[in-house]
Amino acid sequence: MSDNNYDAIIVGSGISGGWAAKELAEKGLKVLMLERGRNIEHIKDYVNAHKEAWDYPHRDVATQEMKVLEPVLRRDYPLNESTFGMWASHQDSPYVEKKRFDWYRGYHVGGRSLLWGRQSYRWNVEDFEANAKEGIAVDWPIRYQDLASWYDYVEKFAGISGNRDGLDVLPDGIYQPPIPLNVVEKDIAARVKKAYKGSRHILNGRSANMTQPKPENNRVNCQYRNKCWLGCPFGGYFSTQSATLPVAMATGNLTVRPFSIVHRVLYDKDKKRATGVEIIDAENNQTYVFNSKIVFLNASALNSVSVLMNSATDVWEGGLGSSSNELGHNIMDHHFRVGAVATVEGFDDKYYFGRRPSGFYIPRYRNWGNDKRDYLRGFGYQGAASRSGWNRNIAELGIGADLKQAISEPGTWSIGASAFGEMLPDHSNRVYLSKTVKDKWGLAALEMDVEIKENELKMRKDMKDDLAEMFERVGLKNVYGYDGDYAPGMGIHEMGGARMGRDPKTSVLNAHNQVWDAPNVFVTDGACMTSSSCVNPSLTYMALTARAADFAVQELKRGNL
Structure with missing residues (x-):
């Protein structure tokens, strides 16, 4: 592939982005993974993994200066010396709270897969049926049986103890x-x-911490150090760095480009297909275009929504996927x-x-x-x-x-x-692009209008x-x-904004996570969720991503994308 032409582009490198990279690269596609933040290499860049509280100047507590710089992070546990710099800075990447929303983001390779709580539960049969039975929002276009084998697949690879x-x-x-x-x-x-x-x-x-080693993936079982948020040199818990990224890189089909802020998906209104993405290089502020046959949006729920809102605005004022009037709506958390x-x-x-x-x-x-x-x-x-x-x-x-x-x-x-x-989906719980506040790179910040x-x-x-x-x-x-x-947001389980559904008039995505208005664009992170269940969602993101990647490759081979 030339420097800017690929079979697939993945936006984001967290839990779902890592899975998309592994699945698409293993299936033979030439893949570009774009991450807006810095690179973090497995083991080498886990600089605090062996430190104790007494190794930090202020014993791993937030300083007064840190509290002033990061007014959102100070509201909860993310603000401390050991992980400072791992959670996205409100200074560089602000957002607007019409209603209070605590948004904790991981802008680096691996994203929040390096910072997550690792609790890994399957949804049950009722979780996929409750909306239809109760007349809430819209019906999921899939059922438990559609995901059951994919749950099996991702659990075997990730290493779930339970x-x-x-x-x-x-x-x-x-x-x-x-x-x-x-x-x-x-x-x-x-x-x-x-x-x-x-x-x-x-x-x-049930946790994505292994109790048995996986030597085939160079991963050792959990050492009971309870320092997971500092990066695990043993690979004892599932992260992009320890699990999916090495497999994807070993294929020779994956290119990872950090410091790449995806501004928008490029859209051909005649073919009704995406042609690639436009990025801003976070280091030199230059704009670049990368072309691809398919695009996977895995930037985390609200960032994926933001990218869609900035895309194809010459066709739809509200952005790509907004024809249903549901883009940015139905935001949920636990x-x-x-x-x-x-x-x-x-x-x-x-x-x-x-x-x-x-x-x-x-x-x-x-x-x-x-x-x-x-x-x-x-x-x-x-x-x-x-x-x-x-x-x-x-x-x-x-x-x-x-x-x-x-x-x-x-x-x-x-x-x-x-x-x-569980938080019910509600159309009035929404995010939208600010008309006044921009981030360090001149992009519109998100405004949050979400409440329980x-x-x-x-x-x-x-x-x-x-x-x-x-x-x-x-x-x-x-x-x-x-x-x-x-x-809302404190659970760090933000979901919704580009929900799946059965009808393009009431949903953003179809049963295979394709944007109705651009079927070669897939969204498989938290944005796709039609309801929230009450169990941690990351395992479901993994299963949905593996399923969608398999479908995307089949559709490419059939010439449908």
């Missing part, structure tokens, strides 16, 4: 042995099962920061090994089976039990020998969990009260339910 629990609400997958529950979690799980007669479950978390904590007695002689990267999961039980609530859909809990450490409050012990003795012994056992609730609605507010009451009631019922002490500070 247990096969035989529950319809949380379908089983292809798993390595689970990360074990600790002694307290096992005990509480047994108590909950007995108290609720098997209707509620505390399960091993609402959370609500749950309960408690102390656990009777295990002072027990401890646990290592620093696990995953804890337990309580799958959805509300509006499931015979349970009916005054809201739609449901939620699940993610949590863990642990013993407090040296930094617990021991001020009353003073200093000297008493202090030394106190910090050498573990504290009390506690258990806690946060609920993740009455359905989510009703659900949050159960999300808090249910877990507190559960802990009290099984005999835990000092139970405290909480409903903390949450705004």
Whole structure:
């Protein structure tokens, strides 16, 4: 291929972009992956992977200067010394909050695959059918069975640890042995099962942290360091760098170009096809054009929407995919920061090994089976039990020998969990291009007009009260339910904006993730989601991407693209 002509262009290098690169390159296409940020090489560029808190000038906490520079990142855990520079800067890439929206972005090769929480759950049968049954938004154009074999496919390659629990609400997958529950979690799980007669479950978390090595991919199993967000030199968790990118590069068919900000997809209105993309080089501010037969948008949900909005504006004022009037609408997240904590007695002689990267999961039980609530859909809990450490409050012990003795012994056992609730798609929850605010490169920033609605507010009451009631019922002490500070975006599970559907009049994409108005443009990141379920979405992005890539190659061979 010449320097600017390829079979396929992929915009973005995160979880879905990495999968697109692997699948398309393995199938023989010459592929260009464009990433707006810097390159990060596996192992070599994980500069903080072996550091501890005391290795940082301010012990890995945010400085006052950092808080001033990054007013959005300071709202939650992303702002610290160890990952500073990994999350996108609000200074260079601002956005406008018509309503509060906490947008945490990873602008570098690998994207948020280096920073994600790794919880990996399949959607269930009902998740794909609920919209149609309840008259919400539009019907998904696919069903669970359309993705089942692709879930198998991506789980085998990625390396997901988990247990096969035989529950319809949380379908089983292809798993390595689970990360074990600790002694307290096992005990509480047994108590909950007995108290609720098997209707509620505390399960091993299903995580993209391997418990067995994959030598064929040069990946070693998890070392229980719990430093995943610093990059894993062992390849113990799934990321673009450790898993999909090496395979794609080994084919000789992939070119990766960092510092490439895709401004728009180029569109031939006569052929009704995309011809490639236009980029701005983030280092020299020059504009370049790359041509291709197909384009995969995987820039993360809201960035993919932004690219579409900037494309084909000479044909559609709202951009490519806007003919349905749904582009930029139906934005979703998982609402959370609500749950309960408690102390656990009777295990002072027990401890646990290592620093696990995953804890337990309580799958959805509300509006499931015979349970009916005054809201739609449901939620699940993610949590863990642990013993407090040296930094617990021991001020009353003073200093000297008493202090030394106190910090050498573990504290009390506690258990806690946060609920993740499904957010319904709603046309009024939207993003759009700002007419006044631009980023460092002169591109229009996104404006966020998204909020949780009455359905989510009703659900949050159960999300808090249910877990507190559960802990009290099984005999835990000092139970405290909480409903903390949450705004859309905080879940870092942004979805929607270019939803799949059955009708080009009401959706942006068809059943194969193709833009209705440009069938050689595929969107397989979070933008494509028609609803949000209550489980973490990344595994579904992987399956959708692998499925769409397979279809795209077949259609290319048939001459349909």
